[in-house]
Amino acid sequence: DQQVKQNSPSLSVQEGRISILNCDYTNSMFDYFLWYKKYPAEGPTFLISISSIKDKNEDGRFTVFLNKSAKHLSLHIVPSQPGDSAVYFCAASDSGGGADGLTFGKGTHLIIQP
Amino acid sequence: DARVTQTPRHKVTEMGQEVTMRCQPILGHNTVFWYRQTMMQGLELLAYFRNRAPLDDSGMPKDRFSAEMPDATLATLKIQPSEPRDSAVYFCASGWGGSGNTIYFGEGSWLTVV
Numbered sequence: 001d002q003q004v005k006q007n008s009p010s011l012s013v014q015e016g017r018i019s020i021l022n023c024d025y026t027n028s029m030f031d032y033f034l035w036y037k038k039y040p041a042e043g044p045t046f047l048i049s050i051s052s053i054k055d056k057n058e059d060g061r062f063t064v065f066l067n068k069s070a071k072h073l074s075l076h077i078v079p080s081q082p083g084d085s086a087v088y089f090c091a092a093s094d095s096g097g098g099a100d101g102l103t104f105g106k107g108t109h110l111i112i113q114p
Numbered sequence: 115d116a117r118v119t120q121t122p123r124h125k126v127t128e129m130g131q132e133v134t135m136r137c138q139p140i141l142g143h144n145t146v147f148w149y150r151q152t153m154m155q156g157l158e159l160l161a162y163f164r165n166r167a168p169l170d171d172s173g174m175p176k177d178r179f180s181a182e183m184p185d186a187t188l189a190t191l192k193i194q195p196s197e198p199r200d201s202a203v204y205f206c207a208s209g210w211g212g213s214g215n216t217i218y219f220g221e222g223s224w225l226t227v228v
Binding site: 043045101107 | 156158220
């Protein structure tokens with residue numbers, strides 16, 4: 001039973017356009033959400049996060065949106081650049097559950113085309 | 115530049131052999147995680163420690179896997195005996211305990227069991 005779902009295994013976007021990566025979750029106790037970026041042969045690196053008390057968080061070209069009622073979050077990258085080509089993992093945690101581990105989605109492979 | 119360090123980076127071993135993976139967390143972090151990445155399951159949490167005490171190893175196959183933290187600078191993940199289905203990338207990550215805190219990953223140990 002996957003609690004964090006990334007339904008698009010891959011996404012292809014033209015350079016300069018907006019990339020939108022989506023993530024859905026089922027556990028209503030999740031209250032902290034993160035996006036990680038992973039290049040081949042490297043570990044995931046933290047990109048951006050959002051707490052459930054917010055609905056938007058922005059950092060440069062990256063913006064994460066959270067819709068709690070729909071249990072949905074998305075990552076927007078504007079404008080997309082070739083270096084953004086990577087696998088993006090959505091992750092979530094439940095602070096009240098006492099667990100520290102993040103629950104990850106299976107990832108979306110973003111390909112930025114020149 | 116603080117980082118999580120993992121060894122070995124790559125390991126090929128025969129079925130039935132013991133495999134030990136090591137991790138040096140970022141100095142000062144009190145929580146250490148072991149994740150496994152496979153094509154089918156994505157990133158799965160195997161076990162984690164807080165202040166060197168094991169808090170959760172429910173994601174780990176108990177009969178062959180063991181995780182320990184002999185001191186604050188070293189975490190180990192051992193597989194004995196190894197099986198082909200254990201072939202995966204094993205990531206160590208560290209952070210400060212409590213949800214809402216980002217965790218930082220090492221570059222991973224690529225294990226192939228033949």
